[in-house]
Amino acid sequence: MVPLIEAVDVSKRFAGGLGRESTLALTGLSLAIHPEKPSVIAVVGESGSGKTTLARLLLGLAEPTGGEIRYRGADLKRLDRSGRRAFRRDVQAVFQDPYGVYNPFYRVDHVLKTPLRRFRLADSRAEARQLIDHALRAVGLQPEEILGRFPHQLSGGQRQRVMVARALLLQPKLIVADEPVSMVDASLRATILGSLRQLTDEQGISILYITHDLATAYQVSDSILVLYRAHLAEAGAVERVVTAPRHPYTQLLVSAIPRAHAARDWLAQEEASGPNGVTPTATGCCFAERCPVAMPACLAAPPGLYRTEPRRAVACIQYQDCPELPLGDPGQVLSV
Amino acid sequence: MHAVDDVSFALMPGERFGLVGESGSGKSTLALAILRMIKPPGQITAGEVRLAGTRFADLDEEGIRALRLAGIALVPQGSMNSLNPVSRIGRQITDAFADHGLRLGPAEQDRRVSALLAEVGLSEGIARMYPHELSGGMKQRACIAIAISLRPRVVIADEPTSALDVVVQRQVMATLARVQRDLAAAVILIGHDMGLMAQFVDRLGVMYAGRLVEVAPISEIITSPRHPYTRALIAALPSLERRGTLAGIPRLAPLLRELPPGCAFHPRCPQATDRCHIEKPMVRDVAEAQVACHLA
Numbered sequence: 001m002v003p004l005i006e007a008v009d010v011s012k013r014f015a016g017g018l019g020r021e022s023t024l025a026l027t028g029l030s031l032a033i034h035p036e037k038p039s040v041i042a043v044v045g046e047s048g049s050g051k052t053t054l055a056r057l058l059l060g061l062a063e064p065t066g067g068e069i070r071y072r073g074a075d076l077k078r079l080d081r082s083g084r085r086a087f088r089r090d091v092q093a094v095f096q097d098p099y100g101v102y103n104p105f106y107r108v109d110h111v112l113k114t115p116l117r118r119f120r121l122a123d124s125r126a127e128a129r130q131l132i133d134h135a136l137r138a139v140g141l142q143p144e145e146i147l148g149r150f151p152h153q154l155s156g157g158q159r160q161r162v163m164v165a166r167a168l169l170l171q172p173k174l175i176v177a178d179e180p181v182s183m184v185d186a187s188l189r190a191t192i193l194g195s196l197r198q199l200t201d202e203q204g205i206s207i208l209y210i211t212h213d214l215a216t217a218y219q220v221s222d223s224i225l226v227l228y229r230a231h232l233a234e235a236g237a238v239e240r241v242v243t244a245p246r247h248p249y250t251q252l253l254v255s256a257i258p259r260a261h262a263a264r265d266w267l268a269q270e271e272a273s274g275p276n277g278v279t280p281t282a283t284g285c286c287f288a289e290r291c292p293v294a295m296p297a298c299l300a301a302p303p304g305l306y307r308t309e310p311r312r313a314v315a316c317i318q319y320q321d322c323p324e325l326p327l328g329d330p331g332q333v334l335s336v
Numbered sequence: 337m338h339a340v341d342d343v344s345f346a347l348m349p350g351e352r353f354g355l356v357g358e359s360g361s362g363k364s365t366l367a368l369a370i371l372r373m374i375k376p377p378g379q380i381t382a383g384e385v386r387l388a389g390t391r392f393a394d395l396d397e398e399g400i401r402a403l404r405l406a407g408i409a410l411v412p413q414g415s416m417n418s419l420n421p422v423s424r425i426g427r428q429i430t431d432a433f434a435d436h437g438l439r440l441g442p443a444e445q446d447r448r449v450s451a452l453l454a455e456v457g458l459s460e461g462i463a464r465m466y467p468h469e470l471s472g473g474m475k476q477r478a479c480i481a482i483a484i485s486l487r488p489r490v491v492i493a494d495e496p497t498s499a500l501d502v503v504v505q506r507q508v509m510a511t512l513a514r515v516q517r518d519l520a521a522a523v524i525l526i527g528h529d530m531g532l533m534a535q536f537v538d539r540l541g542v543m544y545a546g547r548l549v550e551v552a553p554i555s556e557i558i559t560s561p562r563h564p565y566t567r568a569l570i571a572a573l574p575s576l577e578r579r580g581t582l583a584g585i586p587r588l589a590p591l592l593r594e595l596p597p598g599c600a601f602h603p604r605c606p607q608a609t610d611r612c613h614i615e616k617p618m619v620r621d622v623a624e625a626q627v628a629c630h631l632a
Contacts (some may be wrong), residue, residue, distance in 0.1 A: 046501040047472070155588060156359070185358045186528050187572040190584035212501040215574035219582040242576065256502040258531035260573050262558050266535035270510040 002073040003032035011066035026050040027230045030329035038204040042217035045227035055178045092167035096179035098159035102151035135165040139195040157188035178210040193220045218242040229286045235330035236312030246314045248291045339365040341546045352523045354537035362546040363526045409483040413494040419467040426463030432485045452481045473504035494526040545600040552625030562632040
């Protein structure tokens with residue numbers, strides 16, 4: 001079946017102004033979202049890894065400099081008016097900052113009514129109200145506590161859930177959630193992510209969960225992509241990738257999470273992981289200068305993508321004896 | 337209304353003390369109260385702060401000002417963004433010297449700035465750079481360098497790593513730990529991440545609705561948390577061992593101007609009894625912990 005949305009070997013390069021070098025934000029990545037198999041896919045990485053760039057490309061907010069984004073098989077750039085409209089409805093976004101997306105002069109109702117009007121989803125006020133009530137309840141909010149209020153009268157967690165409800169109103173096939181919980185408390189994080197997970201399980205909506213937090217990614221997603229400096233490092237079933245990471249960068253990410261254990265080894269590990277003395281090259285693996293197991297071959301050429309297990313792909317030379325996959329395309333291990 | 341109500345704790349020299357709680361629990365307000373930096377109309381209506389026996393209440397405004405940075409230094413929340421964007425890092429450090437009446441020759445000033453930057457793991461060239469030329473982790477280290485520039489006895493760090501990713505977070509916390517050991521200073525770490533607390537502090541205070549509801553050595557808190565709220569905070573931390581175990585704390589924290597009667601946590605507490613609805617629990621000693629809960 002044709003994927004709902006598909007990134008085919010996409011790259012994004014930002015031009016440098018005033019004689020500065022251009023910046024590579026994403027390199028040759030492929031990813032397909034299949035509407036018949038709804039799931040939560042996490043995209044994890046540090047700042048500058050390219051995860052937000054991927055989100056913006058899939059949302060049509062930025063154009064790739066290489067490769068293409070396809071919506072139901074057609075290049076997103078070449079969609080006609082009605083195709084564009086269908087795309088705008090099928091693919092919804094939830095952003096990081098639940099404060100910045102509201103107009104402070106309008107009541108919260110405004111952000112919920114606008115999409116209904118734009119897409120003519122309700123024939124009467126009563127029907128609109130019914131749809132809004134339903135969407136708010138789906139994310140665990142009581143309509144009477146939310147409607148008629150101004151944004152500043154709601155908590156950050158409530159505001160973020162209203163954004164999820166807004167996305168829901170359009171009955172999308174995919175929600176791209178870029179760091180949806182990084183600005184709320186740990187206790188609310190669980191609640192918001194729980195309502196996102198429910199959308200997949202109960203309403204068949206796929207979620208692309210963009211985050212720097214590997215622990216929440218592990219809790220809510222089915223599969224995961226780990227990006228490092230514009231490159232895919234590791235991808236596969238979240239259970240395996242997080243509990244037994246294979247790429248040295250994923251291993252570093254997992255070990256850097258402070259655990260609520262009585263064993264206190266977290267800071268000691270940092271003191272042990274100093275620079276490795278490797279000078280990076282333009283041609284080699286982008287992680288070489290931080291990698292504890294870097295070898296001369298890592299500097300000569302970028303690593304291939306190897307299928308270490310049925311549901312895992314790793315871009316690291318240590319696994320070169322495993323079957324090789326097309327570079328930057330973990331599709332085969334994600335869709336098993 | 338009281339943002340912080342009847343909170344007492346003692347900090348030992350060289351100790352790392354954590355303050356944890358949800359947004360609005362009063363943890364940042366407590367930090368500002370300790371430094372006497374509460375802005376009007378807010379005010380400290382009762383209680384006192386003593387540093388090595390000196391009562392802050394006995395100091396005049398000038399005395400308090402001298403004490404900040406030299407006695408107690410704050411690494412404020414979002415401090416990376418509190419650096420002056422149009423001033424070089426070195427200048428921002430020497431401003432602190434000048435502000436506290438230290439008249440140093442240019443050579444001595446440069447020597448001290450380099451030493452401070454080295455202490456937080458930054459090269460001396462950073463002194464000539466502007467904040468926008470630094471990464472988030474480097475800016476946060478620069479803030480720590482400013483905070484320790486006058487060798488304070490207490491450093492209060494308010495969510496020092498909340499905007500950083502985990503790898504950089506660990507680097508910054510390791511820097512803070514090393515600096516603290518070198519200065520033999522005490523640290524108050526404010527935050528909401530139980531994992532970070534478990535790995536960094538010696539003792540933890542759990543704040544809820546402006547009160548300390550549990551204070552205990554961190555190993556006690558992690559192995560046998562006594563307050564139901566402490567248990568909920570630990571449970572809200574996403575586990576890396578078992579999937580599908582993510583649990584939020586039901587309902588929202590109460591607004592400070594409409595606190596429920598009895599125990600402020602009772603509407604969200606899975607174990608609340610009739611007594612919890614009526615009677616406010618007082619802080620009691622339970623083994624090595626101080627706990628404000630009828631059930632502990």
